[in-house]
Amino acid sequence: MLIKRILSALLLIAVVWATIFLDWFFNIMVIFFIITGLYEFFTMLEKKSIHAYKYFGIVMGTIIPLSIIFNFELTKKWELFFIILTLLFLIIMLFKRRDHSGVVVDISTTVFGILYISWFFSFLIKIRNFQDGIALFATLLVVTKLGDVGAYLIGSRFGRTPLVPRISPKKSLEGALGGLFFSVLGALSCRTLLNLGYLHLVIFGLILGFLGQLGDLAESLIKRDCRIKDSGGIIPGMGGVLDVMDSLLFTAPVFYFYINIVGR
Numbered sequence: 001m002l003i004k005r006i007l008s009a010l011l012l013i014a015v016v017w018a019t020i021f022l023d024w025f026f027n028i029m030v031i032f033f034i035i036t037g038l039y040e041f042f043t044m045l046e047k048k049s050i051h052a053y054k055y056f057g058i059v060m061g062t063i064i065p066l067s068i069i070f071n072f073e074l075t076k077k078w079e080l081f082f083i084i085l086t087l088l089f090l091i092i093m094l095f096k097r098r099d100h101s102g103v104v105v106d107i108s109t110t111v112f113g114i115l116y117i118s119w120f121f122s123f124l125i126k127i128r129n130f131q132d133g134i135a136l137f138a139t140l141l142v143v144t145k146l147g148d149v150g151a152y153l154i155g156s157r158f159g160r161t162p163l164v165p166r167i168s169p170k171k172s173l174e175g176a177l178g179g180l181f182f183s184v185l186g187a188l189s190c191r192t193l194l195n196l197g198y199l200h201l202v203i204f205g206l207i208l209g210f211l212g213q214l215g216d217l218a219e220s221l222i223k224r225d226c227r228i229k230d231s232g233g234i235i236p237g238m239g240g241v242l243d244v245m246d247s248l249l250f251t252a253p254v255f256y257f258y259i260n261i262v263g264r
Contacts, residue, residue, distance in 0.1 A: 004237030012235075012244065016141065020134055027069050030124050034061055036241040037117045040231040041222075045109055048226045051102070052109040053090065060086050061118030068125045079119070086111060121245060123252040127259070136259060139190040140208070144251045146186035147179040147209040148216070154178025168220040176213055183209025204258075211254055212247035219246035
């Protein structure tokens with residue numbers, strides 16, 4: 001399992017390295033991750049007998065990154081309009097449904113999947129579109145994923161105290177602290193890219209490290225509820241695409257707004 005995880009990680013690093021310098025290639029990969037992540041999410045729900053509108057959710061979820069790529073905005077508040085439009089379409093589709101039991105859950109989970117996976121992950125495109133987007137994306141990836149690596153390595157070797165056993169029995173407090181430490185190291189290593197002071201970088205690393213682990217726990221909570229171990233099996237040793245992108249789902253939007261606030 002460890003060998004498979006290492007090989008998969010090296011392959012993902014190679015893919016990211018190949019895509020990061022080409023806008024169109026990068027956009028395609030983000031869309032691929034979103035579509036696959038949505039498919040895995042809605043498939044997980046089916047195991048819990050929740051019949052969310054899978055293919056409708058995937059189509060609507062694909063529109064979000066495409067609207068960012070092509071700068072398509074009907075209004076200044078396009079995201080709000082899009083959510084309203086999605087709800088209207090879902091309600092219209094319900095009129096043709098014979099069995100109306102569980103409609104609230106089905107609608108809620110469909111909208112949640114679109115926002116949680118597609119909207120959050122699409123912030124990577126917005127980050128990449130900044131003037132120094134390559135450096136910023138690399139920073140986000142290094143800080144977030146080093147946190148994942150640190151939590152796994154430290155937790156596997158020194159993990160003794162359960163973190164949240166009801167959600168993820170294998171995660172430990174030691175692993176969480178190790179993940180935060182590695183995220184801070186990642187932030188400090190990107191000092192030339194961010195041009196921030198050391199104290200600022202430590203705080204920045206702690207925030208992103210915490211959010212990355214929170215994203216991981218959020219997906220673990222969903223998988224726990226659906227009674228499955230991994231969201232899929234497309235990536236050997238790691239599980240599904242959603243298992244790989246979970247930590248970025250919370251760090252990407254926060255990092256985007258952080259950059260907008262502090263300026264570049």
